[in-house]
Amino acid sequence: MPAVKADPDVIRICIDPGHGGENLGADYNGYLEKDMTLVVAEAMRDELAKYEGIEVYMTRTSDVDMSLEERVDYADEVGADFFFCLHFNMSADHDMYGAECWISAFDNKYARGMDFAKIEMRALTDLGLYDRGIKTRLNSKGTNYYGVLRMADEVEMPGVIIEHCHLDNYNDEGFYDHHDMLVKYGILDATCVAMYYGLKSDELGVDYSGMTYEKTPIPSSVVKPDDTEPVLESVVYGEPYQTESGTWIDAEITARDDDCRMLYYSYSTDGGIHWSERYRWMDDEGELIGDAILTNTIHTTIPVSTEKDMYVIFKVYNLYNLDAESSPYYIEKAPAPEEEDPEQSAEGSSSAAEIQNGSDGGISGYSDVNRYDDITEIERPEEEVIKPDTAFIVIACILAVCILLVLIILGYVVYDNHRSSGRRRRR
Ligand SMILES: [Zn+2]
DSSP states (O other): OOOOOSOTTSEEEEEEEOOBTTBOOOEETTEEHHHHHHHHHHHHHHHHTTSSSEEEEESOSSSOOOOHHHHHHHHHHTTOSEEEEEEEEOOTTSOOOSEEEEEOSSHHHHHHHHHHHHHHHHHHHHHTOOEEEEEOOBOTTSSBSSHHHHHHHHTTOOEEEEEEEESSSGGGGGGOOSSHHHHHHHHHHHHHHHHHHTOEETTTTEEOTTOOOOOOOOOSSOOOOOOSOOEEEEEEEOOOEEETTEEEEEEEEEEEOSSSOEEEEEEESBTTSSOOOOEEOOOTTOOOBTTBOOOSEEEEEEEOOSSSOEEEEEEEEETTSOEEEOOOEEEOOOOOOSSOOHHHHHHHHHHHHHHHHOOOTTOOOOOOTTTTTTOOOOOOOSSOOOOHHHHHHHHHHHHHHHHHHHHHHHHHHHHHHHHHHHHHHHO
């Protein structure tokens, strides 16, 4: 039963540190999500305590097991106006990175969730995290997939799941630790709450009461997630070219998704057996435009192998991790460089990788320099590609045969003339 608010002007929020007890959450390389979310939550609570007009509750303040239902019930009991679920992320193939927010797909819970998540995502991307978007997800019954959002909906409480960053991908490595960075997240989350509600703090000397933002209209129907793949419209390849660091080829990729924006791209150089890491889908300036990356066309550069011929395929991913692939493109192996300077070539590769990643301050550089070393030989595709020297040999052979034929015919004509004139003489 919801508590009766003592002061109707006071905002009450509930912070939910994800997981706890037996439920570890993400578990990676000595990091446990259940511990991390508690540090963030405590810092968030402590920061919000410095603001006026807000009461903060926490679903748990120690390492205990709690069901999703218990969490939402608690928030409802204290009369929370908003439910903030704090999490850290991991992906099955360790290939994803960035921050994302999940919100309810329904009416004002969607609209208020979106309003807050926009402020939160702006703050997280300002840190340098990649924007994986603000999304809804539905289960087979057509209600919210995530239990906390589904149950919060039932009591008409807006909520958000904040996935601050990924623990298992080097792109996000600088964005978490065992304490300081987590406290920073807590303060960031608290500041976003203060901005969302227009709070002020004499202690901090900040006043967000004048802050305005365009409120998201309440949707007339359920906001469904995108369930269709993007369309990879074209990949245009340049001619291979040499720099001191190796041979490269430029590619212009155009992809489109009418329902959501593009997120990542990756490529294979062996016809789809091995794939590169995922790169950010950024326009040429590496800029996010508002809350979305609006460009359909991006430019990238990939190294041309000196070891073997390449069959290049690009894969593009939309915001919902659905993908599309290009058809294979044959690139003949580059001539081996005249002299090997391993130090210099490694340096060169990482600078080229910066171009691919879009330069984004604070993101660690490219580490997988020798990515072709472990690529196994593959069979050639059906289509035979005629190389320039093969073509030259074929033409030379045809010419030689023609000359030989002409000589034979000439020889026969001369011999025949000689014979017939001899016959005439005899007559
Ligand atoms: Zn989690």
